[in-house]
Amino acid sequence: MGQLTKYQKWAFVLPLIAVLIWSLNIAVTRYVADYISPVSISFYRWLVAFIILTPFMLPKVWQQRGLIRQSLGKLAIFSAFGMVLYQGLAYTAAHYTTATNMGIVNAFVPIFTIFIAYFILKDKPNLFAILGSVLSFAGLIYIISQGHLSSLLQQGGHWGDALMVVAVTFYAFYGVFLKKWQLQIPLMSSLYVQIAFALLYHLPFVLWFGLDSINASNVSSVLYAGIFPSLIAPLLWMLAVQAIGPNRTSIFMNLMPVFTAIIASLWLSEQWTIYHSIGGVMILVGIVMAQKKTVKAPARMVESAN
Template sequence: MQNRSAQFALLFPVAAVFIWSLNIAVTRYAADFISPVSISFYRWLVAFVLLTPFLVMPFWRHRALVLQCWKQLALLSAFGMVLYQGLAYSAAHYTTAIHMGLINALTPVFTIAVSVLLLKEWPNRYAAVGCFISLCGLLLVIAQGQQANLLDLGSHAGDLIMLAAVFLYAFYGILLKKWQLQLPLFVSLYVQIIFALLYHLPFVLWLGLDGINMQNASSVIYAGIFASIFAPLLWMMAVQHLGPSRTSIFMNLMPVFTALIAYFWLAETWGIYHTLGTGLTILGVLLAQRSNQLRKNIVNLAEK
């Protein structure tokens, strides 16, 4: 019975990654029908409206803790919900969903880099080799198998914007680990959504909002409900049942899911360089993560 429960728990991270992968395709699709500022603002507005009936009382009960760590929550919201999402929606205007999914898979690699900057945690040689292999895979895809293409930076604007988005998102995970806020996860999420809406207001006042219509309504609803509420919930359930290390490995499915969705839905082309680049990226990420897990196992054995 316990075995079956553990196997069922594997569906949680798979479902979460699939939802996020589909959201990348939705983001690329919606780029032609709604501005980055509009879909980003509407996304968090939808999540806020739906979560408020369930979280307003927990938020009030924990208001003292919220006041103690509001600066940290504001910074987390800036990195995870505004900068990352805003840049991702902007990148969708200039690159493909396949490229966005592949670059997203580099989150663990960028996390290692940010750990060096903020936590002074230097990677071991296996993690360093894994980062290098992943970077080679990414460059292969961006260059489309031709080294000369790397010199044409103008044609890679979307990939560079997405790289910046993922790099900034790595700060979100590291700061979350560093601060370890003593707030229920959903209350923390709720407060960050509130800050995200506040951050958007100057942009909304300056640039205005696109209206919701038949062409973009489904994208806004999907991003606001599934990608902002259901996926994080499934991911947290996965972490609870499987642990953070085992759960994080499932992020490597993102470029695969995104490529399949983009191929069948958006009719994006898939070349041999995509296959080789994705394989190298996933191999590098697995090597980096595996080395960290191996080190933890050795430490645990030594303590016993």
């Protein structure tokens, strides 16, 4: 028991590193927007991950092909929502908004999950979830409008934030579908098949828009996206869930806006303003409130989605 307790304490570092990796990826997404198209970075990201995983996972997936075949359609849906629509829209949003704002919008996954789960899983949100969601949404609107609500519809720059909201909505759907179906497939096998589908989904876009070449300006970003947020962070997250449980692990997701803002400030010279502070506090308080007495379901969403 003593060893388990020490391991559990050490395991709290795992989700912290995972969230840091995902936060840095948001900054990388914003940085690389000037050097490579959204379609290209998204395709290369999953190609790198697929190449790395293939020697280890292809034999296992072949052995499990009967089990995987039964859930092939659902795995295709997971890939479409979680890898293509979510990440593809995020890469597009990076052309029109800041990494700081992207990190803040990303924090809405638990909120959106609560309400999507209500319609799909019939998990009725309680009063805390409703009030917390309203407060968080008000904070998001305040940040998007840069503290001036009257200018919300007057500036085209808000389209990037709107795209990020749509992207996060797809990610929340991804988590809800994972909970609804609960496939009995090993997580790494599921991840590998989803990545394969993601590459197939990208082919029409690659044929239509073409691929930017990998060069000195974007190669480090491509490799980072393909290795760290795609493979290492999900593995650390899954280990943390096994060691300390999904509820405790999910709490660390609330650090993503903070980590992203710090990284964006130091690396991209983005400014943290008063409207970020006011709106950020509103969002975080709303998220904590929304999870009160309903934390179990959203936590399972985050566990599965990442």
